[in-house]
Amino acid sequence: SQQGEEDPQALSIQEGENATMNCSYKTSINNLQWYRQNSGRGLVHLILIRSNEREKHSGRLRVTLDTSKKSSSLLITASRAADTASYFCAIMNTGFQKLVFGTGTRLLVSP
Amino acid sequence: NAGVMQNPRHLVRRRGQEARLRCSPMKGHSHVYWYRQLPEEGLKFMVYLQKENIIDESGMPKERFSAEFPKEGPSILRIQQVVRGDSAAYFCASSPLSLRGTYNEQFFGPGTRLTVL
Numbered sequence: 001s002q003q004g005e006e007d008p009q010a011l012s013i014q015e016g017e018n019a020t021m022n023c024s025y026k027t028s029i030n031n032l033q034w035y036r037q038n039s040g041r042g043l044v045h046l047i048l049i050r051s052n053e054r055e056k057h058s059g060r061l062r063v064t065l066d067t068s069k070k071s072s073s074l075l076i077t078a079s080r081a082a083d084t085a086s087y088f089c090a091i092m093n094t095g096f097q098k099l100v101f102g103t104g105t106r107l108l109v110s111p
Numbered sequence: 112n113a114g115v116m117q118n119p120r121h122l123v124r125r126r127g128q129e130a131r132l133r134c135s136p137m138k139g140h141s142h143v144y145w146y147r148q149l150p151e152e153g154l155k156f157m158v159y160l161q162k163e164n165i166i167d168e169s170g171m172p173k174e175r176f177s178a179e180f181p182k183e184g185p186s187i188l189r190i191q192q193v194v195r196g197d198s199a200a201y202f203c204a205s206s207p208l209s210l211r212g213t214y215n216e217q218f219f220g221p222g223t224r225l226t227v228l
């Protein structure tokens with residue numbers, strides 16, 4: 001299966017703590033994207049990291065990509081209650097425009 | 112610049128009826144994608160279209176499902192003779208024209224939640 005797999009499936013932390021989510025995949029990729037989904041809502045694009053990149057930052061978000069290990073991580077620093085959501089990684093294989101989503105990590109940030 | 116728009120946001124159908132889901136891509140975007148999300152699961156790719164062309168329909172069920180993206184108007188995902196298993200959230204995404212060898216982020220709409228009674 002090309003599907004990415006996220007780890008952990010669920011994560012519960014306190015406000016101010018950091019949250020780290022991991023994504024593993026099996027195929028060669030062109031890029032990997034992270035999305036957030038609030039309960040019952042649409043997806044919000046967070047970061048796109050290309051296969052020739054190793055790290056990207058956006059505000060409190062830091063994404064790393066290790067193509068040799070076929071894995072990526074999303075770090076949210078100084079988490080807030082508003083960060084509570086499901087987070088999905090999605091891979092885009094070279095030659096294909098479709099995104100293959102993982103199963104998601106449910107993050108709960110308690111005040 | 113309005114984002115990707117989908118309507119209706121919620122759709123209830125009885126078994127055997129038809130469901131029509133509409134998606135208007137972001138202005139200037141010529142690529143449309145449809146994904147389906149079952150409860151507590153990630154999104155699954157269904158179909159990728161450009162204006163008047165289906166590029167990749169590898170995720171579409173072989174029967175009852177069809178999609179189009181006409182020269183004028185929104186993209187339509189059509190489900191004929193719906194069954195309870197079709198109940199899901201259907202998301203549309205769009206992206207701009209890609210230069211050869213480039214791959215762009217996809218911008219998602221709010222989704223249509225289909226409930227089949």
